[in-house]
Amino acid sequence: MKEKIEKLIKLRKEAMLGGGEEKIKSQHDKGKLTARERIVLLVDEGSFSEIDMFVKHRTNDFGLSNQKIAGDGVVTGFARINNRPVALYSQDFTVFGGSLSEAHAEKICKTMDMALKIGIPVIGLNDSGGARIQEGVVSLGGYADIFLRNTLASGVIPQISAILGPCAGGAVYSPAITDFIFMVNNTSQMFVTGPNVVKTVTHEDVSFEDLGGAETHAVKSGVAHFTFETEIEVLENIRKLIDYIPQNWKEKSFEKSFDFNGDFTVAGLEEIIPDNPNKPYDMNEIINLILDDGEFFEVHKNYAQNLIVGFGRIGGLSVGVVANQPSVLAGVLDINSSVKGARFIRFCDAFNIPLLVLEDVPGFMPGTNQEWNGIIRHGSKLLFAFCEATVPKVTVIIRKAYGGAYDVMNSKHIRGDFNFALPSAEIAVMGPKGAVEIIFKREIKDSKDPADRLNKLLDEYIEKFANPYIAAERGFIDDVILPSEIRIKLINAFQLLKNKADSNPRKKHCNIPL
Numbered sequence: 011m012k013e014k015i016e017k018l019i020k021l022r023k024e025a026m027l028g029g030g031e032e033k034i035k036s037q038h039d040k041g042k043l044t045a046r047e048r049i050v051l052l053v054d055e056g057s058f059s060e061i062d063m064f065v066k067h068r069t070n071d072f073g074l075s076n077q078k079i080a081g082d083g084v085v086t087g088f089a090r091i092n093n094r095p096v097a098l099y100s101q102d103f104t105v106f107g108g109s110l111s112e113a114h115a116e117k118i119c120k121t122m123d124m125a126l127k128i129g130i131p132v133i134g135l136n137d138s139g140g141a142r143i144q145e146g147v148v149s150l151g152g153y154a155d156i157f158l159r160n161t162l163a164s165g166v167i168p169q170i171s172a173i174l175g176p177c178a179g180g181a182v183y184s185p186a187i188t189d190f191i192f193m194v195n196n197t198s199q200m201f202v203t204g205p206n207v208v209k210t211v212t213h214e215d216v217s218f219e220d221l222g223g224a225e226t227h228a229v230k231s232g233v234a235h236f237t238f239e240t241e242i243e244v245l246e247n248i249r250k251l252i253d254y255i256p257q258n259w260k261e262k263s264f265e266k267s268f269d270f271n272g273d274f275t276v277a278g279l280e281e282i283i284p285d286n287p288n289k290p291y292d293m294n295e296i297i298n299l300i301l302d303d304g305e306f307f308e309v310h311k312n313y314a315q316n317l318i319v320g321f322g323r324i325g326g327l328s329v330g331v332v333a334n335q336p337s338v339l340a341g342v343l344d345i346n347s348s349v350k351g352a353r354f355i356r357f358c359d360a361f362n363i364p365l366l367v368l369e370d371v372p373g374f375m376p377g378t379n380q381e382w383n384g385i386i387r388h389g390s391k392l393l394f395a396f397c398e399a400t401v402p403k404v405t406v407i408i409r410k411a412y413g414g415a416y417d418v419m420n421s422k423h424i425r426g427d428f429n430f431a432l433p434s435a436e437i438a439v440m441g442p443k444g445a446v447e448i449i450f451k452r453e454i455k456d457s458k459d460p461a462d463r464l465n466k467l468l469d470e471y472i473e474k475f476a477n478p479y480i481a482a483e484r485g486f487i488d489d490v491i492l493p494s495e496i497r498i499k500l501i502n503a504f505q506l507l508k509n510k511a512d513s514n515p516r517k518k519h520c521n522i523p524l
């Protein structure tokens with residue numbers, strides 16, 4: 011027995027080394043951690059149970075028969091994060107560049123299948139040269155097996171991807187189907203075709219980083235939800251994210267213990283909102299005042315910044331925040347912000363995370379650029395997502411709620427459960443100036459002093475319509491609340507709605523405008 015135990019220990023030791031000391035050094039020299047070092051940083055100490063450590067590839071072509079490394083380029087298994095179970099896989103770049111063989115894919119699929127059965131999140135740490143070239147179509151099949159599982163698991167268990175090295179070709183579509191993508195500045199890249207192919211086909215000269223680096227995907231494409239300077243920060247922040255989301259679609263929103271006997275008066279909110287409705291302010295300041303401990307975990311921070319989305323807690327309960335940002339493009343809704351909002355809302359709805367909407371929106375962005383690129387199609391995604399969502403939904407109109415955007419931003423009409431407004435709210439078909447110039451066009455033109463007439467009509471319009479009380483008279487607003495009351499109103503609303511039950515008509519699936 012002793013010898014057998016020693017043999018196992020030796021085999022384990024070999025497997026733990028992956029591609030060997032030299033390759034590990036080369037990985038470190040590139041500023042990257044190894045697959046196993048990443049797992050240690052990601053999960054609770056001592057909680058990782060590895061499976062399939064001894065799996066090897068089955069290829070004998072291209073001299074691979076004598077290069078069979080235990081684990082075959084991916085470490086898979088189960089662990090705990092903040093004491094909650096998760097499934098994970100971590101690609102090992104030291105073994106054939108982390109490339110995906112048939113056996114490598116089978117390991118990932120096995121982990122995902124188990125995660126689905128148990129109902130726990132899957133975290134993929136990606137660092138791979140793509141399909142194992144020597145295996146040809148077999149490795150392509152392996153990718154397809156993963157894509158299918160990503161799709162079937164979507165909305166059932168949360169799926170999180172970290173890109174910690176190259177992720178090229180069709181390989182990008184597995185992370186793309188998952189719920190959240192994390193990237194590291196300067197060491198991770200995602201692209202469908204690399205710079206060389208780009209040069210051949212479109213004659214563009216572009217670097218790896220410019221084409222598909224973290225900043226590109228965080229700011230321009232919106233592919234990356236989170237970017238950080240180091241891998242360590244990425245792994246820490248995956249742990250944070252896990253703290254806001256449930257294990258699977260059947261669980262309720264994650265709740266932390268909370269003392270309901272405190273004083274929840276909010277001081278200073280009214281000072282953030284300028285008296286002049288055309289002046290911007292930073293919605294983040296309001297978010298910080300509203301959420302428990304002012305803690306906000308922002309998603310897509312650098313993309314479509316005219317809409318803010320992210321997670322926080324209210325009364326201990328995890329909520330998804332969707333807020334217009336008046337300091338960027340006046341908080342207008344455009345194509346990118348609509349798509350960003352819709353995707354976030356659908357994640358929250360799929361996983362029973364209540365929605366808090368903070369509204370200050372002058373409408374949808376005008377212009378040929380937006381129209382020709384499909385603001386109608388993309389804007390409808392946001393509308394559709396809000397309409398479809400059956401989780402608790404609470405809106406606070408902070409200032410502007412104009413036009414179609416009033417309807418879209420979780421109005422009462424599309425099943426907002428509690429719709430509050432601050433006294434500063436302006437709920438109207440359009441902004442006062444535009445409205446007056448249209449409905450009093452002739453009167454202004456015919457008057458002796460058009461500018462003076464315009465100002466007088468504007469004052470009358472603002473007095474009459476730019477307030478929350480007409481909507482409140484109709485019951486479209488449940489209550490007009492003081493800024494100081496906002497937190498207690500929201501704590502009470504979300505507590506009350508905890509057991510809310512609502513549903514949509516039975517169907518195969520919806521047909522969201524894509």
Ligand code: HXC
Nearest residue numbers: 106107109138139140141142143144153176178179180181
């Ligand atoms: C087999 C691979 C590999 C691959 C890298 N390696 N990619 N082996 N299949 N796809 C091996 C290298 O031969 C090398 O082995 C080791 O991994 C490290 O690679 P390097 O090139 O030395 O590393 P680096 O300079 O950091 O460059 C990394 C890289 C580059 C940018 C990823 O290796 C690369 O361009 N690889 C090919 C990428 C690619 O085109 N993949 C196929 C994409 S198509 P040795 O033994 O020398 O250390 C695809 C289809 C998926 O993936 C379709 C799904 C639908």
